[in-house]
Amino acid sequence: MSEAPAISQEERDELRRNGILLTSLEEIYNWGRSNSVWPLQFGLACCAIEMIAATCSRFDIARFGAEVFRPSPRQADLLIVSGTVTKKMAPQVVRIWNQMGEPKYCIAMGACAISGGPFKQGYNVLKGIDRFIPVDIYIPGCPPRPEALLNGLIQLQEKIKSQHLKGPDAPRHLRDDVDCIYPVPEFGEHDLVPPKNPNLYEPPTLVRPDKP
Amino acid sequence: MQNEPTSSAPGLAGTPANSSFDILHSPLGSPQQGASVREVNDPFHGDLLEVSMGPHHPSTHGVFRMVATLDGEIIVKLKPVFGYLHRNHEKLGENTTYLASMPYTDRLDYLAGMTNNWAYALAVEKLSGQVATERAEYVRVIVGEMMRIVNHCCLVGFLFNDLGTSFTPLLYAFREREKFLDLFEELTGTRMMYNYQRFGGCRVDPTPEWLAKAKALIDGFPRFLDEYEQFLTGNEIMLARTQGVGRLSPELAINAGITGPVLRATGVGYDIRKVDGYGVYPRFDFRVPIGDHGDTYDRYMMRILEMRESVKILQQAFRDLPAGPIIDPKAKNRGLRPKAGEAYGRIEGPKGEIGFYLISDGSTNPYRYRVRPPSFINLTVLEDMCLGHSVADAVVILGSIDIVLGEVDR
Amino acid sequence: MLGSGIIKGLAVTAKNFVGSFHDPERLPTVEYPEKRLTLPEAYRSFPFLVFDGENAIDGLRCVACKMCENECPPQCIYIIPERDEKGRPVKKPKVFDIDLSVCMGCQICVEVCPFDSIKMDQVFEVAATNRFEGLIAHREMLAKSNTYYHQIRPTEAAEVDTRLAEEKRLAEEKAKAAAAAKAAAAAKAAAAPKPVATTAPASATAPAAAPASPAKPAVAAPSPSPSSSSSAAAPMAAAPKPPATTP
Amino acid sequence: MQSIEQIRDLIVARFPGAEVTVIQNPGPAAQHSLLLGHAQARDIALFLRDEPSLKLDFCSNATGVDWPEKEIVETTKVKVAQPDGTEKLVEQKTKRLQPGYLEAVYHLYSMALKHGPVVIRLRTGNRTDAVSLPSLTPVWRSCEFQEREIFDLFGIVFEGHPDLRRILMWDEFKDHPMRKDYVEPDDYEWEPTPHDAVLTKAKGHYPAPGSTANAEGGM
Known part of the structure; x- marks a missing residue:
């Protein structure tokens, strides 16, 4: 599957217009996965309201097959971290993430979920949920418009569609060498223990000089 | 259900919902520590x-x-x-300037950013001795009451979600909310985080076209409200699930500092718009709805009736809106250094009394920046209201208090 | 009758369901990627930098005064001013970064900017798969032309243009007056035995060169023609004083 | 409503010998406050709640304030006798260490009589070991969560509170984050736009000088 396809995308589209559908197992598998991404009904803060707005009639996330908000993490495929993750909440978020069955995806919605956002200097605010769980799509904005969430969802669908079922870039659930359980931090005396998952969170170093 | 002006004496009748807790006869009364409903010697008494x-x-x-x-x-x-959304709002407020705290206040009660803005602007105006212009005060009333409508409209939707309607009333509420948000977006630039009010006025002046659009929306709103009420209020399941559920006595409500619709549902006519008469509220003719059972149904009706009163206020405000500057030209916003001192400013937010307590030491940042969160304090009586009810009712009672966690935990 | 309330409610639902087929009021769905809502002119998402002319970097209105950096509530702006080969600050940003993953779109940077150089954009589709490199907006990404600004906010941009033109005109008049005064002073100085120190107006109109190179009359006197340096200096003369914000 | 001095006089008439001080508020809001001593604070609070002319039945807001100790430099002009017999005015600077304390502030209103606010304050002895205050929760239920919050964030121990636990932070947490000298945990690994205090903190995570990092910050 990794070698170049024998038939180009244009030719395939042309065939499709003429009523001939060519597909591969990989394609139809990814198509199915990407159009039934069921999110977890999980709101944290302000962005959750925009998430609800995205599910309501005006924006209607159902058009993307993602309207089935599951209250149970066992039935959900997508964790939309919609809002500020505080240090007190972080263990619960990781636990919920661990409870979700693979294949699962994570969207960090809004500035707070990505980096702590406007509240990042706070003592109880986690500077980004990617310190503990892997994030697929980051949607900045405070809060992002419902359309921005839909745009993020479309990007996630594109990402799912472009995944290969074999090889080194196969999704997590099809590989044996990746552990899908992430360690849950514990409450310490001053901070979470550990404050981040060092295997997951590796920010590049960006040296900023003293201000003149 | 009565609908009485505040001039009448507050009704203090009614027995406490949980009669074992009597604040008047226990001067050092403490919160009730769970009483078992069943007899202890019940042979089938299982473990808790x-x-x-x-x-x-x-x-x-x-x-x-x-x-x-x-x-x-x-x-x-x-x-x-609590504490799962404790975002250190107060600490951040002490580390930033007075103006820079304004956008943060939007994120307190994120369903009603405009009233948070207003309360903060009012507190800083008190602290620094500034006065908003008359037009700005009217515009504040307009946006504030629109915000109250949006908040109550959504709350009703969320309350029905808790009752198990799985989203349908919320779809109606959010369809209506989008219309208001479009207006807010046109005026302030965003759907939820307005950063609109300033010390001494407001940031942008609404254009005549905007005012006309807003007026048209408000004029059509009672029609939606009638439909909404026809949809929900008579529903027998709703009546069975809310009437007599989560009763709150007025004595306990006052003592526990409950404010807003939750307080007024118990029959206490205390509305800061009437009591303090801040802004230009004394110029408007409106009534304060008062309930008399203090149960979940009354709290639901308070929201519906308050929306109708807000429509009345808005129509008067559109009619009387004066011309003039939207912000005092001498108003100091950036680099504001109020004289040393302190001030507590409060307004009637959609959820209750939202107040800001500020201490200035003469520098650009507040020395102490404290938010008086209505939904946090309204939760004080959650236990008292839930005792003796089933788990499903606890969810409904929580829904009827109308909490927003951004404000509860700050 | 028991159940009449439920039936009434169902009638409302039915009315809305049927209504959604013919009444746009009851079918508000906007099919997003294909159709879009028209954003109001005031809509704001993230900041961008306005440039005049053709070249994005040379035409930036920003003079790296760092006022927005200091006022930004979540501190998501980072500026390093450009320096010329002698190490003197030039009124341009060398680095102008905005961390979009922190920005809360509060518009305070726009309000405090005295040069009308930072404005709020209306692009909200900025989702990325990498938040470290993907969500830092650099100077090149932030720079957008005045034409674009006119496209998204016609009214506001027109106002800004008028105001800038007016400020430029006033500054030029002031510069002319200052030049005239300087010429008079120079003539006086030539007549008098002792040279008088440079006059105040000159240093007021050309604050850019002032800190590093003290008082060379020929350099400090702005030329009447609107060169690029004088147009950059023009708004400053009319602008409010930078605040003394020291956190 | 009575002025703050009248309320003080009422209290003193009812509780002779009670420690009640009026704290003036110099700001334009002019919301002056009463500083109560610990011993009779709860009785005075109960009196304020039940006295028919006051009826402060609604405690709206309860909060803490941290006042760390600070050095106050006072300049006084002192006449110093000169050796030649004349007197000369000499400025003397005296340094005085104002001891720190924690403060609880309560804003009281009356729902029955619709007036207010009356502000009352309680102060602890210091910020380290004498940090207890009488709880006013038994008088006003509304203080229940707010006093827990003050305990959590400022570390004031309220004696007589029915359920004094941490409320916002987790139970294992040791610090009191709203105090002015609180040092937050260091998680400044990724600060692309640092300045001032944040830059100082972020520097702790920069590689040692001489490594390959880009010095001017352009990525």
């Missing part, structure tokens, strides 16, 4: 069960946790657990 509800809560009130002790399905003890 402790259930943790939340913080990932399938109902729609954010990251709130209740630790409920159950006897069968009856709640005998319920302890709320």
Whole structure:
């Protein structure tokens, strides 16, 4: 599957217009996965309201097959971290993430979920949920418009569609060498223990000089 | 259901919902520590069960946790657990300038950013001795009352979600909310985080076209409200699930500092718009709805009636809106250094009394920046209201208090 | 009758369901990627930098005064001013980064900017798969032309243009007056035995060169023609004083 | 409503010998406050709640304030006798260490009589070991969560509070984050736009000088 396809995308589209559908197992598998991404009904803060707005009639996330908000993490495929993750909440978020069955995806919605956002200097605010769980799509904005969430969802669908079922870039659930359980931090005396998952969170170093 | 002006004496009748707790006869009364409903010598008396509800809560009130002790399905003890959205608002407020705290206030009660803005602007105006222009005060009333309508409209939707209607009333509420948000977006630039009010006025002046659009929307709103009420208010399931559920006595409500619709549902006519008469509210003719049972149904009706009163206020405000500057040209916003001192400013937000307590030491940052969060303090009586009810009712009672976690935990 | 309330409610639902087929009021769905809502002119998402002319970097109105950096509530702006080969600050940003993953779109940077150089954009589709490199907006990404600004906010941009033109005109008049005064002073100085120190107006109109190179009359006197340096200096003369914000 | 001095006089008439001080508020809001001593604070609070002319039945807001100790430099002009017999005015600077304390502030209103606010304050002895205050929760239920919050964030121990636990932070947490000298945990690994205090903190995570990092910050 990794070698170049024998038939180009244009030719395939042309065939499709003429009523001939060519597909591969990989394609139809990814198509199915990407159009039934069921999110977890999980709101944290302000962005959750925009998430609800995205599910309501005006924006209607159902058009993307993602309207089935599951209250149970066992039935959900997508964790939309919609809002500020505080240090007190972080263990619960990781636990919920661990409870979700693979294949699962994570969207960090809004500035707070990505980096702590406007509240990042706070003592109880986690500077980004990617310190503990892997994030697929980051949607900045405070809060992002419902359309921005839909745009993020479309990007996630594109990402799912472009995944290969074999090889080194196969999704997590099809590989044996990746552990899908992430360690849950514990409450310490001053901070979470550990404050981040060092295997997951590796920010590049960006040296900023003293201000003149 | 009465609908009385505040000039009448506050009704203090009615027995406390939980009669074992009597604040008047226990001068040092402490919160009731769970009373078992069943007889202890019941041969079928099983063990009590402790259930943790939340913080990932399938109902729609954010990251709130209740630790409920159950006897069968009856709640005998319920302890709320907070802090899952404690974003250190107050600490950040002490580390930034007065103006820079304004956008943060939007994120307190994120369903009603405009009233948070207003309360903060009012407190800083008190602290620094500034006065908003007359037009700005009218515009504040306009946006504030529109915000109240949006908040109550959504609250009703969320309350029905808690009742198990699974989203349908919320779709109606959000369809209507989008119309208001479009207006707010046109005026301030965003859907939720307005950063609109300034010390001494407002940031942008609404154009005549905007005012015309807003007026048209408000004029059509009672029609929607009628439909909404026809849809919901008579519903027998709703009546059965809310009437007599979560009763709150006026004595306890006053003592526990409950404010807003939750207080008025118990029959206490205390509305800061009338009591303090801040802004230009004394110029408007409106009534304050008062309930008389203090149960969930009354709290629901308070929201509906307040929306109708808000429409009345808005129509008067559109009619009387004076010309003039939207912000005092001498107003000091950036680099504001109020004289050393302190001030507590409060307004009637959609959820109750939202206040800001500021201490200035003469520098650009407040020395102490404190938010008086209405929904946090309204939760004080959650346990008292839930005792003796079933778990499903606790969810409804929580929904009827109208909490927003951004404000509860700050 | 028991159940009449439920039936009434169902009638409302039915009315809305049927209504959604013919009444746009009852079918508000906007099919997003294909159709879009028209954003109001005031809509704001993230900041961008306005440039005049053709070249994005040379035409930036920003003079790296760092006022927005200091006022930004979540501190998501980072500026390093450009320096010329002698190490003197030039009124341009060398680095102008905005961390979009922190920005809360509060518009305070726009309000405090005295040069009308930072404005709020209306692009909200900025989702990325990498938040470290993907969500830092650099100077090149932030720079957008005045034409674009006119496209998204016609009214506001027109106002800004008028105001800038007016400020430029006033500054030029002031510069002319200052030049005239300087010429008079120079003539006086030539007549008098002792040279008088440079006059105040000159240093007031040309604050850019002032700190590093003290008082060379020929350099400090702005030329009447609107060169690029004088147009950059023009708004400053009319602008409010930078605040003394020291956190 | 009575002025703050009248309320003080009422209290003193009812509780002779009670420690009640009026704290003036110099700001334009002019919301002056009463500083109560610990011993009779709860009785005075109960009196304020039940006295028919006051009826402050609604405690709206309860909060803490941290006042760390600070050095106050006072300049006084002192006449110093000169050796030649004349007197000369000499400025003397005296340094005085104002001891720190924690403060609880309560804003009281009356729902029955619709007036207010009356502000009352309680102060602890210091910020380290004498940090207890009488709890006013038995008088006003509304203080229940707010006093827990003050305990959590400022570390004031309220004696007589029915359920004094941490409320916002987790139970294992040791610090009191709203105090002015609180040092937050260091998680400044990724600060692309640092300045001032944040830059100082972020520097702790920069590689040692001489490594390959880009010095001017352009990525």
